Amino acid sequence: MTFGTIVTRLAGRKLTAACLLIILAITLSGALAPILAPNDPNLVDLEKKLAGPGAGYPLGTDHLGRCILSRLMYGARISLGTAFLVMFLTIAISTVVGTLSGYRGGTLDGLIMRICDILLAFPSLVLALAVIGMLGPGLLNMMIAMVSVQWAWYARMIRGMVLSLRESGFVLSARVSGVSGPVIVARHILPNILSQVIVLSTLDIGWVILNISGMSFLGLGIQPPTPEWGAMLNDGRQFLRSNPSLMAYPGLMILTVVAAFNLIGDALRDALDPRET
Amino acid sequence: MKSKPLLKVDNLQVRIAVPGGVVRVLNGVSFQIRAGKVLGLLGESGCGKTVTCLSLAGLFNGPGITVSGNVELNGRSMMDLPAEKMRSVRGRELAMIMQNPMSAFNPLVTVGRHFTETIRSHSPATGREAWQTAMEYLRRAGLPDSGRVMEQYPFQLSGGMLQRVMVAIAMSMRPSVLLADEPTTSLDATLRAQILGQIAHLLRDFKTGALIVSHDLGVIARLADKVAVMYCGYIVEMASVAELFDRPLHPYTRALLSSRAGIKKKRLTPVGGQPPSLLNLGDSCPFFERCAEVERACLNYRMEPEILPGGRMVRCAGYGASKGKVLRGLA
Amino acid sequence: MVRYVFMRLAGLVPVLLGISLVTFILVRLVPCDPAEVYLRLSQIPPTPEMVASVRADLGLDRPLYAQYLDWLWKAAHLDFGVSFATKQPVLAEITRCFPATLQLTLASMALVLLVSLPAGILAALYKDSIFDQFSRLLAFLGASVPNFWLGFLLIYLFSLKLDLLPVLGRGTPAHLALPAATLALSYAATYTRLLRTSMLDCMSADFVLYARARGLRERLVLGRHVLKNALLPVTTAFGMSIGHMLAGSVIVENVFAWPGVGRLCVYSIFNRDYPVIQCYALIMAVIFVTCNLVVDMAYRFLDPRIRLGGGRQ
Numbered sequence: 018m019t020f021g022t023i024v025t026r027l028a029g030r031k032l033t034a035a036c037l038l039i040i041l042a043i044t045l046s047g048a049l050a051p052i053l054a055p056n057d058p059n060l061v062d063l064e065k066k067l068a069g070p071g072a073g074y075p076l077g078t079d080h081l082g083r084c085i086l087s088r089l090m091y092g093a094r095i096s097l098g099t100a101f102l103v104m105f106l107t108i109a110i111s112t113v114v115g116t117l118s119g120y121r122g123g124t125l126d127g128l129i130m131r132i133c134d135i136l137l138a139f140p141s142l143v144l145a146l147a148v149i150g151m152l153g154p155g156l157l158n159m160m161i162a163m164v165s166v167q168w169a170w171y172a173r174m175i176r177g178m179v180l181s182l183r184e185s186g187f188v189l190s191a192r193v194s195g196v197s198g199p200v201i202v203a204r205h206i207l208p209n210i211l212s213q214v215i216v217l218s219t220l221d222i223g224w225v226i227l228n229i230s231g232m233s234f235l236g237l238g239i240q241p242p243t244p245e246w247g248a249m250l251n252d253g254r255q256f257l258r259s260n261p262s263l264m265a266y267p268g269l270m271i272l273t274v275v276a277a278f279n280l281i282g283d284a285l286r287d288a289l290d291p292r293e294t
Numbered sequence: 295m296k297s298k299p300l301l302k303v304d305n306l307q308v309r310i311a312v313p314g315g316v317v318r319v320l321n322g323v324s325f326q327i328r329a330g331k332v333l334g335l336l337g338e339s340g341c342g343k344t345v346t347c348l349s350l351a352g353l354f355n356g357p358g359i360t361v362s363g364n365v366e367l368n369g370r371s372m373m374d375l376p377a378e379k380m381r382s383v384r385g386r387e388l389a390m391i392m393q394n395p396m397s398a399f400n401p402l403v404t405v406g407r408h409f410t411e412t413i414r415s416h417s418p419a420t421g422r423e424a425w426q427t428a429m430e431y432l433r434r435a436g437l438p439d440s441g442r443v444m445e446q447y448p449f450q451l452s453g454g455m456l457q458r459v460m461v462a463i464a465m466s467m468r469p470s471v472l473l474a475d476e477p478t479t480s481l482d483a484t485l486r487a488q489i490l491g492q493i494a495h496l497l498r499d500f501k502t503g504a505l506i507v508s509h510d511l512g513v514i515a516r517l518a519d520k521v522a523v524m525y526c527g528y529i530v531e532m533a534s535v536a537e538l539f540d541r542p543l544h545p546y547t548r549a550l551l552s553s554r555a556g557i558k559k560k561r562l563t564p565v566g567g568q569p570p571s572l573l574n575l576g577d578s579c580p581f582f583e584r585c586a587e588v589e590r591a592c593l594n595y596r597m598e599p600e601i602l603p604g605g606r607m608v609r610c611a612g613y614g615a616s617k618g619k620v621l622r623g624l625a
Numbered sequence: 626m627v628r629y630v631f632m633r634l635a636g637l638v639p640v641l642l643g644i645s646l647v648t649f650i651l652v653r654l655v656p657c658d659p660a661e662v663y664l665r666l667s668q669i670p671p672t673p674e675m676v677a678s679v680r681a682d683l684g685l686d687r688p689l690y691a692q693y694l695d696w697l698w699k700a701a702h703l704d705f706g707v708s709f710a711t712k713q714p715v716l717a718e719i720t721r722c723f724p725a726t727l728q729l730t731l732a733s734m735a736l737v738l739l740v741s742l743p744a745g746i747l748a749a750l751y752k753d754s755i756f757d758q759f760s761r762l763l764a765f766l767g768a769s770v771p772n773f774w775l776g777f778l779l780i781y782l783f784s785l786k787l788d789l790l791p792v793l794g795r796g797t798p799a800h801l802a803l804p805a806a807t808l809a810l811s812y813a814a815t816y817t818r819l820l821r822t823s824m825l826d827c828m829s830a831d832f833v834l835y836a837r838a839r840g841l842r843e844r845l846v847l848g849r850h851v852l853k854n855a856l857l858p859v860t861t862a863f864g865m866s867i868g869h870m871l872a873g874s875v876i877v878e879n880v881f882a883w884p885g886v887g888r889l890c891v892y893s894i895f896n897r898d899y900p901v902i903q904c905y906a907l908i909m910a911v912i913f914v915t916c917n918l919v920v921d922m923a924y925r926f927l928d929p930r931i932r933l934g935g936g937r938q
Contacts, residue, residue: 131639135647138913139644146902148654151902264774264777
């Protein structure tokens with residue numbers, strides 16, 4: 018199945034199409050935040066703190082008088098951007114490791130798979146916390162933690178795909194006609210697995226976003242005053258009684274984005290299900 | 295003097311509403327089964343044999359499915375029985391043997407449990423009594439080591455043994471009518487003969503009527519007194535075994551019989567072509583595209599049953615008004 | 626079976642060694658010198674002489690493999706060192722907090738079962754009914770809602786608006802209600818759907834049709850022939866998530882100021898209290914692996930095909 022047919026099949030469903038639109042809109046508002054945002058997200062104006070929605074501040078202001086809408090838009094940039102970057106790094110690392118492991122086989126394969134086994138013996142959140150705990154809180158360290166938790170899953174999956182492709186007819190015939198190993202991997206194996214891996218990774222994006230905002234909420238990820246949804250939630254917690262909307266908006270944003278990604282993921286799984294084709 | 299029929303099926307119709315139309319799964323199926331008599335239901339897969347069995351037992355239901363017509367068991371109509379009444383009929387008066395013994399048993403439940411739960415669902419027997427009954431019937435069905443079998447899980451038994459267990463469970467209720475859906479399809483030839491013998495024996499002993507569904511002419515020939523040939527949800531021909539095998543009337547029956555492997559024959563002639571889609575069948579005979587004797591009348595034939603002299607039934611335009619084929623067929 | 630248990634336990638040894646190696650290596654990730662951190666936390670200015678003497682105390686001046694073996698030897702004797710922050714043995718710190726986490730997790734698990742068993746059965750029996758649709762929606766939301774946000778929603782609704790339940794801390798059973806519910810929701814939703822799917826799979830199985838054909842009462846058909854088989858995969862999945870729930874309590878504990886190990890862990894991260902974090906990761910991983918092993922063996926025991934061996938499948 019080509020990428021194109023998957024996309025057309027997805028867009029055919031109304032709900033999935035709506036989800037794609039939502040994600041597109043939020044991504045754009047994040048990407049274009051410097052143009053679209055009504056205010057500077059970090060401009061502190063204590064005169065206007067905790068104001069309700071009004072002129073210049075469509076969603077009101079937070080406890081430091083910063084524009085909530087602007088912060089949400091810049092937050093989209095950070096949350097989605099980080100999630101995509103984490104996913105990209107994960108795929109990059111695990112493709113290299115998984116392909117090496119699957120194509121080379123032997124001791125190297127055994128060693129890599131044992132490392133994966135051991136990393137997968139940790140509950141993912143615990144390992145992420147431990148890595149952050151050692152490296153210290155912060156955006157970069159959190160990304161390292163997320164990638165180090167995730168790569169083992171993908172490496173194992175990719176290794177499996179490579180193993181099955183290695184024995185397939187077209188790879189065998191390429192090998193028989195004397196094509197070298199790296200060329201076979203680059204020409205025949207990688208193109209076949211990458212689209213699948215990318216599709217599968219969308220299933221996990223929601224999970225990554227939840228974890229990033231969760232870490233930031235705990236204060237272990239993105240640090241204030243950077244506008245990030247999880248960190249904004251944490252900022253708002255003291256004002257739960259007086260200004261619940263401070264927590265409502267970022268929470269709703271996370272929920273919407275994660276829900277949209279999950280729905281697309283479900284639709285993808287259905288679309289990829291061989292029983293349906 | 296003929297005995298009263300135990301099971302009387304009259305104009306049984308099954309329809310399934312699907313997006314894009316209605317699938318007519320069973321069309322005007324009618325037959326009777328008398329005590330100790332066996333009716334064989336013969337046909338290709340997908341022709342409605344299994345649906346006939348399930349709808350007789352009241353087990354063919356679901357969204358979009360309508361079952362109409364009349365089914366009488368021991369003189370009582372079963373079509374409007376309340377669910378609980380129907381349940382108490384199933385398994386007791388109307389026992390069933392399923393197609394695939396390997397998947398018909400719950401893998402987590404012992405054979406003994408399967409047996410005793412059936413007995414105790416229909417009688418006030420205690421666990422111990424049910425266990426005793428079960429052991430006895432397992433022995434009668436050809437499983438001498440019944441105590442061991444009772445305590446085993448289905449996966450520990452072979453398909454043949456499980457088939458015997460199913461026969462034993464069915465017969466232990468002394469049912470009036472036994473429905474056997476492809477009872478031996480999944481078994482190898484030696485076992486098949488043994489188990490068919492066992493079934494025939496038990497049916498005779500208990501004077502049980504039976505409907506044996508099969509696509510296998512050998513099974514039908516071995517067990518049945520009468521045969522109904524089914525095609526696309528119609529019974530296209532019904533006759534005694536001897537008559538049918540001697541002088542098949544319907545072109546489809548003839549095709550089926552000639553597809554049978556025989557000692558004298560060098561080659562099998564399969565029935566050519568595929569059955570048509572059951573969705574929105576038109577006014578023509580559903581067999582006409584595959585029929586070797588097709589005529590103009592076939593294109594506008596409502597599948598009305600023709601009762602021929604001697605009581606044989608056939609649904610074929612050739613035996614209609616012109617009666618052209620009657621002479622040929624009975625000659 | 627005994628042989629199988631023994632084999633599995635033996636197979637656990639390399640995994641445990643691997644876990645210990647990973648947790649040991651974790652501390653090497655620390656970008657600055659742990660000795661310095663130790664001194665700062667003890668309010669002692671880190672002069673070179675002081676750092677050197679602390680390094681010697683902590684064994685940081687010895688070769689890596691010696692440090693690992695030493696650490697492993699002590700860990701095997703349940704000595705995980707001393708917390709930098711409190712100067713208490715790390716294990717004592719963690720065991721002090723563990724009951725709270727365990728209580729929270731057990732309460733959540735009970736909630737998950739209490740909700741998802743009946744809900745999953747009903748959703749399967751009344752497939753495509755309003756209830757089924759509702760459970761689908763809830764399952765979907767449960768998988769998408771950030772549980773820290775959910776926690777605050779519940780606090781806002783039940784504590785601030787309705788004034789029914791206490792907001793923070795641990796004490797009465799009422800204190801337990803909101804954190805347990807927060808932790809339970811997504812799992813309850815997942816297991817409701819899982820049980821539903823599993824029930825529907827079983828309901829279309831041949832043996833269920835045969836059970837009906839034998840005229841069993843519907844209750845017996847559903848109880849013995851559908852539910853019993855449907856629960857098998859759900860049990861496994863549920864067991865596997867025990868470890869995840871224990872770990873997942875980190876966020877819930879922080880929302881509700883619940884004094885468990887998750888809160889201790891986050892607190893220790895801020896304090897750079899490396900021995901505590903290390904021990905936390907080690908213990909959680911060991912619990913996780915053990916849970917999975919127990920579940921796997923329980924599964925084998927529940928399924929006679931595997932228990933008695935020689936299954937055809």
